[in-house]
Amino acid sequence: MFRMLYLVVAGLALALLAGCQPPAQLLVEKAYIQLSPVEGSPSVLYFTVRGGPKDTELRSVSSASILRLEMHETVEENGMSMMRPLRAAAVPARGKVEFEPGGKHVMVWGVDQGARNRGNAEFIFTFANGDKIAATAAIRAIEPAGETSGDHAGGMSH
Ligand SMILES: [Cu+2]
Structure with missing residues (x-):
């Protein structure tokens, strides 16, 4: 009786493994820097972490350009909305963790100026399982307030 139950469970596990899900791979995607419009601030x-086959934690982020x-x-x-330091971020197996505005x-x-000129910066994301993942973040500037593209007020000649 117990033996049969065990076989059924094993069979279920095999069925799950044989499913059409792609193998989970820990990765970082959609990374970008929202550049502050104010000098010195x-x-x-922001970025999205996709979980691998096992639970892990994002421990640190580093960059030679920052x-x-x-x-x-x-x-x-x-x-009140406030920020506090985050020591690590849990990344569940096959899960998704978003670093996004408001979170x-x-x-x-x-x-650094080189990254600003290139328009991107290289980052290394270090995880609790020892994985180090490189990702390139595009640098996005904020349009100055009150100015819309193609419609410059103020009588400037072209
Ligand atoms: Cu903050």
């Missing part, structure tokens, strides 16, 4: 790095990086999480406390994010201080 921090920019922000002076200082800090993982943060925006939380609601007493009706988890990485603060960016000091984007």
Whole structure:
């Protein structure tokens, strides 16, 4: 009786393994830096982490093009939105973790001129399982407020 139950469970596991799901691979995608329009104030790095076959944690983010990086999480406390440092971010197996506006994010201080000129920066994401994943983040500038493309007010001649 127990033996049969065991066989049924084993069969189920095999059926799951043989499913048409692609093999899960830990990866980082859609990385971009929202460049601060104000000189001297921090920019922000956003990205999506896709989980691999096992649970892990994102431990740190580094870049040769950036002076200082800090993982943060925006939380609601007493009706106020505030940021606090994030030591690590859990990445569930086959799951998805979004670093996005209003949630988890990485603060960016000091984007070097070479990266600004190129329009992107290389990052290394380090995980608890020892994986180090490289990803390129595009640098996005914010349009100055009140200015829409193709419609310059102020009588400038062309
Ligand atoms: Cu922050």
